[in-house]
Amino acid sequence: MEDMKRAVAKEALKYVEDEMVIGLGTGSTTAYFIQFLGEKIQKGELEEVYGVPTSYQAKILAMEYGVPVVSLDQVDAIDIAVDGADEVDPNLNLIKGRGAALTMEKIIEYRAGTFVVLVDETKLVEYLCQKMPVPIEVIPAAWKAILEELNIFNAEAELRMGKKKDGPIVTENGNFIIDAKFPKIEDPLDMEIELNTIPGVVENGIFADIADIVLVGTKEGVKKMER
Numbered sequence: 001m002e003d004m005k006r007a008v009a010k011e012a013l014k015y016v017e018d019e020m021v022i023g024l025g026t027g028s029t030t031a032y033f034i035q036f037l038g039e040k041i042q043k044g045e046l047e048e049v050y051g052v053p054t055s056y057q058a059k060i061l062a063m064e065y066g067v068p069v070v071s072l073d074q075v076d077a078i079d080i081a082v083d084g085a086d087e088v089d090p091n092l093n094l095i096k097g098r099g100a101a102l103t104m105e106k107i108i109e110y111r112a113g114t115f116v117v118l119v120d121e122t123k124l125v126e127y128l129c130q131k132m133p134v135p136i137e138v139i140p141a142a143w144k145a146i147l148e149e150l151n152i153f154n155a156e157a158e159l160r161m162g163k164k165k166d167g168p169i170v171t172e173n174g175n176f177i178i179d180a181k182f183p184k185i186e187d188p189l190d191m192e193i194e195l196n197t198i199p200g201v202v203e204n205g206i207f208a209d210i211a212d213i214v215l216v217g218t219k220e221g222v223k224k225m226e227r
């Protein structure tokens with residue numbers, strides 16, 4: 001599994017050129033990309049490249065490996081964004097947010113000239129929500145009302161609890177996460193928009209029609225899916 005993650009991360013470097021502003025995703029797969037990117041910059045093989053992190057994890061890794069970091073409000077445009085995903089359907093719609101960074105990820109990746117997604121083959125599904133729930137970032141005061149509202153969609157939904165923290169996890173924006181397992185998402189774009197109309201929802205982890213390229217790590221090597 002780690003070999004597949006490393007392989008897709010290496011492949012993603014081929015899309016990076018001098019003077020690019022790069023959206024730096026969150027998660028274990030993108031961590032390799034940030035590492036390899038930093039190593040290339042340190043060797044002088046890439047120049048004038050800047051990273052816009054989607055989370056503290058991405059920022060800390062970028063600092064550790066020597067990728068110059070800038071914030072979204074310091075750049076005019078993002079040339080490319082690179083990030084992992086929890087599920088990818090045949091039309092390159094995604095579920096993201098296992099790491100609770102979905103809101104900043106979507107803000108940055110929506111704006112990227114090219115959005116490259118890095119996954120291993122276990123993330124490929126026939127339809128969204130086949131295996132993974134949709135993470136939904138919510139305003140803390142609204143969590144219970146939103147949980148109840150999700151019953152309309154027949155979702156099995158729960159508040160995400162901390163592992164090394166008592167009580168719910170708190171996102172980098174100061175919000176809670178609800179993980180909602182829907183029976184089957186027939187129309188990802190429709191569902192993405194509908195969930196965001198619920199008052200108190202900040203953003204949800206369906207990324208419909210955003211990914212341009214998906215690099216899939218398989219036992220036979222890296223495969224490319226493109227829209």
Ligand SMILES: O=C[C@H](O)[C@H](O)[C@H](O)COP(=O)(O)O
Binds near residue numbers: 083096097101105
């Ligand atoms: O919030 C986290 C992100 O959406 C991650 O990019 C996603 O969960 C994939 O992470 P990983 O590469 O560790 O499977």
